[in-house]
Amino acid sequence: MPVPDHRRAFGDRVRELRKERGLSQEGLAHVATLDRTYVSGVERGLRNVSLDNIHKLATALKVDVSALF
Incomplete structure (x- = not known):
């Protein structure tokens, strides 16, 4: 099943913000x-x-939560 565009966009934004802050996935988690x-x-x-x-x-x-969208 293909990944919905809205989920991909949300994930891309989380990744972008995480990397800007120098966090690993483990660190963010x-x-x-x-x-x-x-x-x-x-x-x-x-x-x-x-x-x-x-x-x-x-x-x-x-x-802010809105920054994730």
Whole structure:
């Protein structure tokens, strides 16, 4: 099944912000209290991310939730 465009775009934005901050997937996962494999799945567009986890990612990346979209 192909990855939906909106999930891919969200994942690309998370990856972009993570790299700008010099974080590894493992580092971001640690700060966000998520599993590294979950962060990997988000960045590849494989995860349908919940609002709670969107908030965790935004907080860990020190951005407003809207910056992820």
